[in-house]
Amino acid sequence: MYRCVNSSKCISKHRLCDGMNDCDYKDDEQCSSVNDSCSKYELKNLFKCTTRDLCIHWTSIENGWCDCGYNEYGFCEDEELNIHYIKKHISFPIICDGFTELIPVIIDGRNETDETECEYWQCNNTYTRCNGFWNCLNGADEVDCDQSPILKCPLHHHICVSPDTYQFMCLPLTQANDGNIDCLGATDEPQLCRSNNHELSNVNFHCTTGEYEHCTSYVSVCFNRQCTYKDYDKICDNTLNNNNYCTIRNDKYITVRSDIANFFCKRPIDFDKSPYIYFSLDRINNSIEQITKKNTKIINSSITQQSVIQHQQHCHRGLVVRVWLDYEENLTTETCLCPSSYYGDMCQYQNQRISLTLQFQAYSDSRRTLFAVVVSLIDDSDERLIHSHQQFSYLYVRDCKVKFNMYLLYSTRPKDQKKHYSIHIDIYEKVSLAYRRSFFIALQFPFLPVHRVAVQLNIPRTTDDVERCSNQPCVHGQCIKYSDNPKGITFCQCYQGWSGRYCTIPHNCTCSSDSLCIGILANNRSLCVCPMNKWGSRCLLRSTICHSNQNITCYNGGQCMPTDEHVVSNKKFKCICQKGFTGDRCEIADNKIILSFHRDIILSDSFLVHFIQVIDNAPPTNGSTFKMISINQKTMIIHWSYPFHIAFIQLFNKNYYLITIQKKYHQSTTLVREIQPSDRCPHLNEVLNETIVKFHLLRRIKYYHLPCQGHSPQLSCFYDDNHFCLCNNYGQQRVANCFEFNCIKKFDCFGQSNCENGAQCLQDRSTCPQTSACVCLTCFYGRRCQFSSNGFGLSLDAILGYHIQPHIAIGHQTFVVKLSLVLTIIMTVVGLINSALLMITMNNNQSRKSGCGIYLISTSITSLFTMIMFALKFSILIIAQMTYSINHLFLQIQCTSIDFLLRIGLNMDQWLSACIAIERTVIAIKGISFDKKKSKQIAKYIILILLILNISTTIHDPIHRHLIDDDNDDDNEKRIWCIVTYSSSFQTFNTVVNIFHFLTPSIINLISGLIIIKITSRQRQVVRPHQSYQNVLHQQFQIHIHLLITPIVFVMLAIPRLIISLISRCMKSINDSWLFLIGYFISFIPSMLTFVIFVLPSKSYKQDFMKTYQRHKNAIQARLHLVS
Template sequence: LKDTICELNGIKRCNNSDQCIPSDLNRQTLPPYTCICSKGPRSDYCEQEENKINLSFEENFHLLETILIHFIKIETTYISKRTTIFKKISSMKESVVISWSDPSNRILIEDLKQNIYFIDSQDAAYYKVNLTKQAELSDRCPHINELFNKTIVDYHLLRRIKYYHVPCQTLSFNFPCFHDDVYLCFCYDHEGQRLSDCFQFNHTMKYDCLGENECINDGQCFLIGSKCTKKATCLCPSCSYGGRCQFTASRFSLSLDNILGYHIHPSISLINQSNIIKTSIALNIIFILIGLINGIFTMITFKNKKLREVGCGLYLLGSSITTLIIIVLFTLKFWILIFAQMSQISNRSFLNIQCLLLDYLLRIFIHMDQWLNACVACERAITIVKGASFKKKKSIKIAKFTIILLLIFNIFIFIHEPLYRHLIDDIDEDTNEKRIWCVVTYSSSLEIYNSTINTFQFFTPFIINLVSAFILITKKSRQQSTIQLKRNFKDILKENYREHKHLFIAPVILVILALPRLIISYISKCMQSSNDSWLFLIGYFISLIPSILTFIVFVLPSKFYKKEFNKSIVQYRTTIQRRLHIAS
């Protein structure tokens, strides 16, 4: 409905097609209406454009991902108005654009480590300005602890403040500001002297939207605007996501979503992505090639019926299959994440299925591979212990049963993971970029269970490997010492160790390679910021190495296995040449 107060003779009172609300007729107000500006308060008629600052950062400026921007209005002796907003800093962008409309004449930024930097100031309030500034290390406002000796710092405030002109006079001419726990002081020129002007500044302000904090999980609430146009935004702590910090991702099991997600930019082509994305793509391709070669070569070796006459052959054939499955799952996980974050894949049902299954299956088969390696070591020890009474057919039956049992065991021991996996939507209000995250949220009891299972799955196969190698070498040495009576048992033991030392070395190397994954899962509840991504990415890729080393660890050190592999390669080559000859 048209209102004569808001629209007179076809002319709208409020500018820019903003909303006009008539005032109560019983109350005489000037003007008799209120303009609600779509882009926040600017003036009574919404005609004033917002102030903008294009802020870049010095090359050596080590900034956290989020900064607080303080817009303050300084009168003669006090700060009459202070507005604080926050801004997330993209790793891909060299600068950030900040808009504001509240009256102010000084701009400061603060990182989450409470380092304050001076950006700009002027006598009058900013009005329709478009600034371009660079934050530099020299613009930091140090604490008085860095400027005065302990004697002066320990003075009472009224006595100590008398010395506050000294830093402005003795330090660099461009020295901008400093602060204590109560005051924020600016240096200025007065009749040829450098003096300080100090104002009370609350360094421990609670950002809770004036007691109406809608943010959860300890998120900080910031109000942008005034009156009817107030808009609450939430600054989430680490491990929390969402417009109201309603989603948490603690103990995310080292998922690629959390490691690489924020580094993938939807509006940029693959070739222009950040260095960490290019590095991860290169590593992905290398791991795929090595994994496929390892899996195929191992499978070629143990498809030989002669090697599958005992359980060891079946375990290693199973290991080659799990290696290929791990590579396929890892490839799918990596490229689905890349294309989903680049908005090339948007089917929510598909993304939900891969969120539920890929990491879950990847976890099952990585641990399955470790157990199969332990089974190989265990059977070798049993072969030596039983000697002539070792039965090959029984060994094959036990191996088939064990492989099935291990698969069921790993499926059920991690069954909780897909039940607690889900997708969340995260929209960047500045860029309007939408991200879809796959996160896993555990209760405290499930976190304890998950940690216990991780530790068990990590150390048990390793211990089985070492104990089996020890039993094999000592038992074989004792058997030889009963026959070779003239030889010393220690000499025989040393000889057998030299012959079978790879049985000790291999599991130790594998456990060292898998160790980063376990360490990171314990020392960090989740990734504190995307600046930690390199550490997590290295840990993630290193933890995959044991799964692609089956051929190197088990086939190459064994003369028998290597001989059979060469025979199989010759047979395949002959078969291929024969078929090509027939085809021609």
């Protein structure tokens, strides 16, 4: 809001500088005093002038009046936006072309333009050759260009008219621009009539009038006699008395005019030169764009927008239909078929209606999903009456540019002014009929008889959960929040057979059994959503076009989808092509590039491939694709379905390598290429000296030919922050040819990013992209950058998941998968044996009389539990990634539970070992006064407390865990991942908690062991006073060495994972997984060694084990009747 001066009145910021006085003191229109509002309010409807301190409204731009004022060069920035951009934009093709296009820029105290410092620039180049203009002052760029010359001349000669004989002659190139006028009109001395500033000249004929030399036009010479010539008849055609006859291009005038007249008429003036030149490869015809007008679909309700021959005017915009009342008596009458926007017996009245235009966008996970879209006009009554509706299908690959136009009518005529109307849109997946989301469009101006609405909607991702609510009393339905609604408006989605605002009105659904019944219309008919291949108001009609003959409809494995019956179209089906094919019927094979790299090139785990398409009279288009480099992959295959002329690779260490340059695009080709170190495109810093690199771009770009000439022929390309340059041969020299390319640009898929953790989203093209990929930040990886190797976020899914190859037997999996399987089996078997032996030991009543026994029996249980969970986790991961056959609900449950239970099991093992150490320390301190019964009772409480502590400090893990569906557009793989995503604060908390659970028990074990040794040493010193304390301490250390083994082993096993997580570099790709896999497996070793650590070093426990073992052995032998 803007507050008026000396007033309490506030007006909308959008009303500033709009030409209307809204404030009493008119300060809202004194734009020079409110010019900071351009930046203060960040208004898109205000334009900030650069010529003076002023803001103007967008309606004042290009309105025929210069509001910003003219600058010193005569340009008005608000009236000539394109020219103003061209005059300030530094473009490589216009540099040093002999014409000053850019407004001078003061650089180091000098006025610099595109035509200063051109010593290292070749004026005869790709962009100037044979363009009709003498860009070189001697015309070297135009010699030998005329394929049908008037006069046959030797090479490197110009054709001109002799000022003496008025006949055509051949002029050597050396005599052009030599300061002497050799040709009539000084056509050999173009600098005489060329402007020295940015304003191009509109005259090109030099002559004298008396003693005065001046430039004029050929027409003025002939018809205004502005020059002094003795014989005008030899120069001009006096038979043609028309001042504009040079501009007339018909054959009549060209035939009648003399050769000299045609010669001078054909000469272009500088003013006709195009103000902007686009990048080109040898000025070839690269235009392959086929512009079509297929981007609008019309719903049947507005079908009358097509041109129709009107036989009778009395039907106005309707169709005249002759109806036979009696065929025998030839009795007929005429009636009118009216479009939905009109009614009446002659279609003379307009219907009150809503004219709606919809356009949809879909995220990458939904680009090949067919949606059913239902648009309804509803009111706010308890019946929630559906006045009218439109239904159509949406498929991104088919309809990404389509605007759906439709009319929505009110059920009564006129509409009920007491009701409030709105538009409700439901979106379902056509194949599964799964509900995706709903949208709400409010009608802001309900008083309008014809309400025009145009919106663009983003279809939510598959991972976006439907937002439930509780503020609506939905009796037979569920409360749902509308998508992308900042006001949080909700509605009741009724169960089948119910309708109304709160789902309280029953109705009989008449839709087919395999369809959805989503409401009741004003005429009491059911509103049905049909499945694939069925249609009709009740979904009772079947479409057979896709089942008649699949080979005829779609080729190369393409999926056939019938065309929406609600849309006017001349196509009966649409083919969804598999990877590698395009075309209406998937009949066109994509371009395929098979790449390999020289062994000296250091590769990252992924790279980008940029494809540049050169277009005539338009800037080049840039499409990009992302390629992961799998483990041990030697060659990479890139499919590209769009035309291109240049292709190059971008590695993520800022290295670029040129793949190919093709002047003419060839469809469906295969290119096999090994990238060599010589194909590398260095940065400008590497090929130009530091002084030139620091120049302003306007000065620096004029030296861009030097790298190609100084590093010839090895250098094929180079780049700076804004350009990508190719080195090629032109004439006898090696020259640069540059196009604009932002190498530091960040990609977000134009707001449609599906990537996570701050990753960049890369699309194959800017409009209607078919594929997209995520470029991950450091320490994140995965196709959506969903995995993090920072801190303790590492899990088995993240480390091993991408190594598991889908639909491949275990014997043919990668080495790391097979090794992990073997280690898991070994560790699980050893862990089970360890737990069994520990339970056998604790099966003795004597062993469980103190707290230590309780802790040990608990340790055996937690170790057994941990190893079972570990084996289950590995098994589910292997099966899920190899087969995709596990139930999604089961995967969701295991995702939130198994990793959580594993953490609790591992932590409990370490804490229980610490409790055993503390118990032993207390025994050493109290000696014979130690109360075993009380210790046993306390141990039970401590175990319960530890369990609560572990659960409470790790409960955030299952809360933040979720499944994601990972669809790869590049290789059609579909994976399901269990990931954990923390905010920065929770990440810090999680790290602190894990460090606490790792280190604290180990420190307790170590300190307890040292205390026990010290206390027992003092006790022995009292008993044996003749021995030195050092000797006693040494003896006790040897006796109780096992008390130190436990904490030392735990610390040693904890350190690797701590180092990996906190000190070592993070896991940047799946190729770095070995170190992390070792750390992950090491963390389970303590659960396998509890018997070795606690039982074997202790004589009493060892004896208990042997006794229990012998007892069980004897019992087993007795049962088998093997007692001797």
